[in-house]
Amino acid sequence: MMKANSTPSVSVRGLALSYGAVQVLKALDLDIMDGEFLVLLGPSGCGKSTLLNCVAGLLEPSDGSVFIKGKNVTWEEPKDRGIGMVFQSYALYPQMTVERNLSFGLRVSGLPKEEIEKRVKRVGDMLQLGELLQRKPSALSGGQRQRVAIGRALVREVDVFLFDEPLSNLDAKLRAELRVEIKRLHQRLANTMIYVTHDQIEAMTLADRIAVMKGGTIQQLDAPQTIYNKPKNLYVAGFIGSPSMNFLKGKIEGSGTKAVFHLGNQKIPLNDYTPDAPIKPGAAVLGVRPEHIQIDMAATKATSDAYKAVVDLVEPMGSDSLVWLKIDDTLFSARVESNQHFDVGQKVNVRFRIGLASVFDEATGDRL
Amino acid sequence: MSSTSITPIIPAGKKPKKLITTERVVVYSVLTLCALFFLFPLYIMVITSLKDIEAIRSGNIFVPTMHPTFTAWGKAWNSACTGLYCEGIKVGFWNSVRITGPSVIVSIAVASITGYSLANWPFKFSEVFFTILLVSSFIPYVVMLYPLVLITRWLGIFSTLPAVVLVHTIFGLPILTLLFRNYFSSLPQELFKAARVDGAGYWRIFFQVYAPMSVPIFTVAVILQITGIWNDFLFGVIYAGPTNYPMTVQLNNIVNSVQGGKEYNVDMAATILTGIVPLAIYFFSGKYFVRGIAAGAVKG
Numbered sequence: 001m002m003k004a005n006s007t008p009s010v011s012v013r014g015l016a017l018s019y020g021a022v023q024v025l026k027a028l029d030l031d032i033m034d035g036e037f038l039v040l041l042g043p044s045g046c047g048k049s050t051l052l053n054c055v056a057g058l059l060e061p062s063d064g065s066v067f068i069k070g071k072n073v074t075w076e077e078p079k080d081r082g083i084g085m086v087f088q089s090y091a092l093y094p095q096m097t098v099e100r101n102l103s104f105g106l107r108v109s110g111l112p113k114e115e116i117e118k119r120v121k122r123v124g125d126m127l128q129l130g131e132l133l134q135r136k137p138s139a140l141s142g143g144q145r146q147r148v149a150i151g152r153a154l155v156r157e158v159d160v161f162l163f164d165e166p167l168s169n170l171d172a173k174l175r176a177e178l179r180v181e182i183k184r185l186h187q188r189l190a191n192t193m194i195y196v197t198h199d200q201i202e203a204m205t206l207a208d209r210i211a212v213m214k215g216g217t218i219q220q221l222d223a224p225q226t227i228y229n230k231p232k233n234l235y236v237a238g239f240i241g242s243p244s245m246n247f248l249k250g251k252i253e254g255s256g257t258k259a260v261f262h263l264g265n266q267k268i269p270l271n272d273y274t275p276d277a278p279i280k281p282g283a284a285v286l287g288v289r290p291e292h293i294q295i296d297m298a299a300t301k302a303t304s305d306a307y308k309a310v311v312d313l314v315e316p317m318g319s320d321s322l323v324w325l326k327i328d329d330t331l332f333s334a335r336v337e338s339n340q341h342f343d344v345g346q347k348v349n350v351r352f353r354i355g356l357a358s359v360f361d362e363a364t365g366d367r368l
Numbered sequence: 369m370s371s372t373s374i375t376p377i378i379p380a381g382k383k384p385k386k387l388i389t390t391e392r393v394v395v396y397s398v399l400t401l402c403a404l405f406f407l408f409p410l411y412i413m414v415i416t417s418l419k420d421i422e423a424i425r426s427g428n429i430f431v432p433t434m435h436p437t438f439t440a441w442g443k444a445w446n447s448a449c450t451g452l453y454c455e456g457i458k459v460g461f462w463n464s465v466r467i468t469g470p471s472v473i474v475s476i477a478v479a480s481i482t483g484y485s486l487a488n489w490p491f492k493f494s495e496v497f498f499t500i501l502l503v504s505s506f507i508p509y510v511v512m513l514y515p516l517v518l519i520t521r522w523l524g525i526f527s528t529l530p531a532v533v534l535v536h537t538i539f540g541l542p543i544l545t546l547l548f549r550n551y552f553s554s555l556p557q558e559l560f561k562a563a564r565v566d567g568a569g570y571w572r573i574f575f576q577v578y579a580p581m582s583v584p585i586f587t588v589a590v591i592l593q594i595t596g597i598w599n600d601f602l603f604g605v606i607y608a609g610p611t612n613y614p615m616t617v618q619l620n621n622i623v624n625s626v627q628g629g630k631e632y633n634v635d636m637a638a639t640i641l642t643g644i645v646p647l648a649i650y651f652f653s654g655k656y657f658v659r660g661i662a663a664g665a666v667k668g
Contacts, residue, residue, distance in 0.1 A: 056561075056565060058564060058565070077567075078561075078565045078567075079565065085561070085565045087558040087561065088558065089558045089559075091556060091559045091561065091562035092562075093562075093563075093577055094581055095580035104563075104566050105565070105566030105567055108566055108568050152566070156566075164558075
C-alpha cells in the first residue's frame with residue numbers, strides 16, 4: 001500500500017454550502033495527505049459529492065476555503081486547480097473519438113501537438129486503450145468508457161485525481177475489475193486521490209483513509225481497519241460491514257474492568273473490552289459483528305462465557321452462512337462456516353468475542 | 369426435480385384474432401377521412417393549375433384535363449400581375465428567401481445561446497428572466513404590432529428588410545429559447561462539468577461540446593422557423609415595405625387583382641409555388657422533426 005507522506009495535498013477549512021435553508025455541508029475541515037487515497041463514504045444526500053465538487057471548483061462554497069498544494073484555490077477555475085476528475089456517467093464527449101476525448105483538455109490548453117500525442121499514447125498504453133482510440137464512445141462498453149474517462153483525467157498529468165462514484169454505473173463483475181485497476185493505478189502513480197462512493201467494499205479495499213459522512217459532516221476519518229474495528233459511533237458501526245453489525249440493547253452495571261453488560265437475564269462481563277472512554281453504568285448498546293459471534297455445536301450447560309440462544313433462521317451465502325439467533329427477544333446474527341448445519345428452533349450456546357466488540361452509550365451513540 | 373407430464377389443454381384466455389375488428393375499421397376510416405380532408409384541396413389545386421382557362425370554364429372542377437399544360441405555372445412565376453408590376457410571383461419568392469434566411473439564422477443563433485446560458489450558466493434572476501420570456505410568448509402579436517412600427521421607425525429601418533428580420537427574430541425568441549433551454553437541460557450535467565475541468569469556457573463548451581450533440585434540436589428549430597417565417601403574411605405586409613413584400617403578400621395581390629377574367633389556373637399555380645417550400649421541408653425532414661421533438665421531451 002502507498003504510504004501517504006505527511007504534507008497535506010488538499011485541505012478544506014470550514015467549508016460550508018447551503019441551498020436556501022438546506023445545509024449540505026456544515027463547516028467541514030479535512031486534510032488529505034500527499035499521495036493519499038481518501039474515500040468519502042456515505043449514503044446519498046450526505047454531501048460527499050458536493051464536497052468533491054467544491055474541491056474541483058464546480059460548486060461555489062457558501063463559506064470556507066479549499067487549498068490545493070498549499071495554495072488557496074477557493075475561487076480558482078477548475079482547470080487551474082491541477083485536478084483531473086472522473087464522473088459516474090463517464091461524461092465522454094459523444095461526438096469525439098476516444099483519442100479526441102483524451103486530448104480535448106490538452107488541445108484547449110494549447111499544448112504542442114507532439115506533446116499531446118506523446119501523452120495520449122502513454123495513457124492509451126497504460127489503460128490498454130490502443131485499439132479503441134479511433135472509436136466513438138457509443139461503440140464502447142461501459143467498462144471501456146470508464147477506462148477512457150479515467151484516461152482523460154490521467155493525460156492532464158495533475159497532482160490530484162477526483163473520482164465521483166466512478167463504478168456505480170457498472171455491473172458487479174466489471175466493478176470488481178476496475179476497482180483493482182484503480183488501486184493498481186494509485187500504487188503506480190502515487191498521486192493524491194479523492195474517491196466518492198456509497199459502496200463500503202470499494203471504500204474498504206481502496207482507501208488509505210475513509211471519511212464516513214452523514215448530513216454534511218464527517219462522522220469518522222480513519223484507516224479502513226480502524227473504522228471497521230473501532231467505529232466511533234452507532235452510525236458508522238451500522239454503515240460499515242456486511243452483513244451489518246448486531247446491536248444488542250441492554251445496560252451496563254459496574255464500571256472500569258469490573259463492568260458487566262446486562263442483556264435481559266444474561267450477564268456479559270466486559271473485562272476483555274478495550275474502551276475509548278471510561279465505562280460508566282447506564283443504558284448501552286453492545287455492537288458485535290456476526291463474525292465475532294461463535295456458536296457451540298452442542299447445547300451443553302452454559303459456561304461462564306457462553307450464552308443460551310435459539311436458532312431462528314439460517315441464510316446460506318455460499319462461502320459461509322448467516323445464522324439468526326435469539327436470546328430472549330433479542331435477535332442477532334452469527335457468521336458460521338457453511339458446512340455447519342443448524343435447524344430452526346435448535347438450542348445452541350454462543351460466545352461473544354468481547355475484545356473485538358464495541359460498546360456504545362445509548363443516549364449519545366458514541367463508542368465507549 | 370422430476371418433470372411432471374403436461375396434459376394438452378386449451379391455453380387460458382382468448383386467442384388473439386387476426387380478423388378485421390371494429391376498432392381497426394373505425395381507426396382507418398377516420399385516418400382516411402382526415403387524409404382526404406387535407407389532400408382533396410391540394411388535388412383540386414394541382415389539376416386546376418394544369419388546365420387552360422377554356423377547360424376550367426367548360427369542365428367539371430373535380431375532373432383532371434386530358435391536355436395538361438404548364439402555361440399557368442409559367443405565367444404565375446414570370447408574368448402574373450401583383451398590382452402595378454407584372455413580373456410574376458418570382459419577385460416574392462426571392463424576397464421571401466431574403467427575409468427567411470437571415471431571420472432563421474439570427475433567431476436561432478440568439479435563441480440557442482440564450483437557452484444555453486439559461487440552462488448552464490445560471491445568473492442572478494435567470495429564473496425570473498426565463499419566466500418573463502415564457503409569459504411573453506403568450507401575449508398576442510397584435511398587441512405589439514403598432515409599438516414595433518414606432519420602434520422600427522425610430523431605428524430608421526421601418527419598411528426595410530432589416531425591420532422584418534428584426535421582428536421575426538424577436539417573435540421567434542420565446543418559443544425557441546424554451547426549446548433550446550429544455551434540450552440543453554436534458555443533456556447530462558456531468559458532461560458540462562467534465563468540459564469545465566478540461567478547461568473549456570463558455571463559447572468552447574457551446575460550440576465544441578454542446579452544438580455537435582444538438583443536431584436534432586437545431587433541425588427542429590430550423591424547420592419551425594423556416595415554415596413559420598415563410599408562411600407569415602402579417603409582418604411581411606407591415607414591416608417589409610412594398611419592394612420587399614414576401615411571397616405570401618405577392619400571392620394575395622395576384623389572387624385579388626382582377627384584370628379581365630379571373631385566371632383560376634394561374635392563381636392555383638401561384639399558390640402551389642408559394643406553399644411548396646414548407647411542404648418540401650416537412651416532406652424531407654419529417655423524420656428528424658419528430659425525433660428532435662421527442663429528444664427534447666423525454667428528459668427534463
